[in-house]
Amino acid sequence: MKKLLASAVIAAGLLGSGSAFAQAANSSSATAAGSVTIVRPLTITNTSGLAFGRIVKPRTGDGTVSIANNSNTVVAGSGAVALSGITTSRAVFTVDGEGGQAIGISMPSSMTLSGNGDTIEVTLAPDFGSTETLSGALAGSGSKTLNVGGGFDLPSAQASGAYTGSFTVTVAYQ
Template identity: 35%
Template sequence: MKKSLKYIAYGVITMTGAVASSGSMAADGTGNASAQIQQAISITENTAMDFGNTAVDASGGTVTISTAGAVSGPAGYTFSGSPAAGAFTASGDASTAVTISFTNGSLTGPGAAMTLNNFTHDAGGTPTTDGSGDLAFNVGADLVVNATQASGAYAGTYTVTVNY
């Protein structure tokens, strides 16, 4: 029995040494981390999009306003008034590339709602904020006039999204 205890004690000491020696093989390292915090972008509408006065025929069609505020449409339509492209200023980080996207809208009034879609902007292929963090741009779009559209005043909204 004494001999058995001697071997058990030796085994425990040997195992303790093995466990202790494996811990001495560990090493610590230092990881690096970084972050770039960007200012939230704000958007201000400077000029509301206005297609002006449009006289239409009974067939319906698409009226387009350019980013310069020029209105055009099907033969037989006439335009008057003071049309205006939408104008916006986005503010965020200085000298930073952004994307501009749109969500379709609609104009409602005395007749059926008219879809507002196919948006364009004049901020270029790679819009970038200036040294102050601002980006001014104009917006054009298509207005889909329904056949036999009722006359009257129509108004609505669309969404402009500017993102880093």
């Protein structure tokens, strides 16, 4: 009887361990790693507007007025004259974010100045390309300066007076 009981216990143990072996042979597992990189938010600040100063329009025909994106000096031609002693400047923007990250820059190709019931269409000239959507990268410090110049034709029939307008530059991580 003791022999029969011992055989039954051994058989039960083998049956139980047999199904454990069968389970292990029919299953598999894998481990996935997780990660994230956190970056500083982007900010853009306008530190200087696009200021053409005071311009004398030509007596006849069309004059030209421009300011380069690497200078604060206005150049007038074809009969238009830039008066001295007036502050002029290219538009300057400062972008701050995570160093070394790629960014996309979006801005219009032109802006409209309005005044005295008339308008002036200014073609914008950024120092980071000449299309409406551009890309670049932030320096290791996480800062980038964007300069925008521009120019326009000034017909002799242009209404006298002050003209104002604005344009928006948008940056985003790529």
